[in-house]
Amino acid sequence: MTTDGRLVRGERTRAAVLDRALLLTTVAGLDGLSLSQVADALGVSKSGLFAHWRSKEALQLAVIDHARAQWTERIIRPAFDAPRGVRRLCAVHEARLVFYESEALPGGCFFATANFEYHARPGVIRDRLAAQLTDWMTFLTGLAAEAVALGELRPGADPATIAYETEALGVCAVMQAPVLGREVTFRHARRALFERLRELATDPTILKEPS
Template identity: 50%
Template sequence: METDGRRLRGNRTRASVLDAVVSLASVEGLDGLSLSRLAAQLDITKSALFTHWRGKEELQLAALEHARAQWVAEIVAPALEQPTPVQRLWAVHERRLDFYAREMLPGRCFFSIVYREFDDRPGAIRDRLVEQSAQWHEFLVSTIEEAIAAGQLREGTDANRLAYEIDALGEGAVSRVRMLDPEFVFAAARAAVLQRLRAASTNPDLLPEH
């Protein structure tokens, strides 16, 4: 029982640390991560951090997986509850914008800042980011292809291009939200994707009118 209790406390500490890292990195990025600052913020010792991770890069990689799990839980999983592929595709975009609008993270998006930070820096962090980015694009493409196969999007729809357009509008929204009115930015990103999907849909009634 004591062993189980220690494991539970250890898991809670690990989750708390990763929550803090993802939150901080959404504003400042991962590279400037200071283990001393993190330990002080969480009121734990640096040695407690090294109980879970052997060094800074290992913690950074763990943060990438934690942020991905958060993305799946908050955006992807709820969208997958929709009954049809085209509705799931729309729900993913809508949930993404809602995640940003609710400021679930202080910088709104962990990945947008970390991509820019590591896009031209070879190494384990960039390699994993490339994998995650490809997985996200492939998820969008496969959902679009399912919608085409189900007869909900028109034959001839370029799934690869449509996936890129949807992702670009989501990324564009979070990159401009601090420079423009947030309500306008998110409404515009929502309307643009909705218009694109309704135009490509064989049954626009499956999607909101506006």
């Protein structure tokens, strides 16, 4: 079976546009994103982008989905190399901080920025962001619940609270790093979750000291 060259080129163009749009939104905001802005950044015609997205809103939704795919690839998937339970929860937190430290996105975190931007603006954009956040918190809660079920965290530990604390540390770190200093901020974020989980762990020795 021969692959249609136009289809391949179209997918490459789509991926390139979404990569650039994702970078732009972490600096200028999701609402500030436009087909014209992306076209100018890539040096292509605006009309060429209409083949992929017929409106600004369609592009915004595509960027959210693209950011989610990147989050899965860079943060969730690597954590599954760690053993199930509390160590996998730590691995997710660590992968997130490493992603932020890599400066892959100039604005730090797409989802932190977009959620703050749209939390009081009803509509399909907020709904899509809310769905992503809900799924992410469900995922973190599931990891904590698994650690409790395996007996690695005390039976009275509340998975939802642990997930909330983990998320709060991640958001706080990426928001404060540019102001208070990246090294100290990410070090505190690592240490804080380690100390919290060590308090709850039935065997604290399975937790690795953060570097």
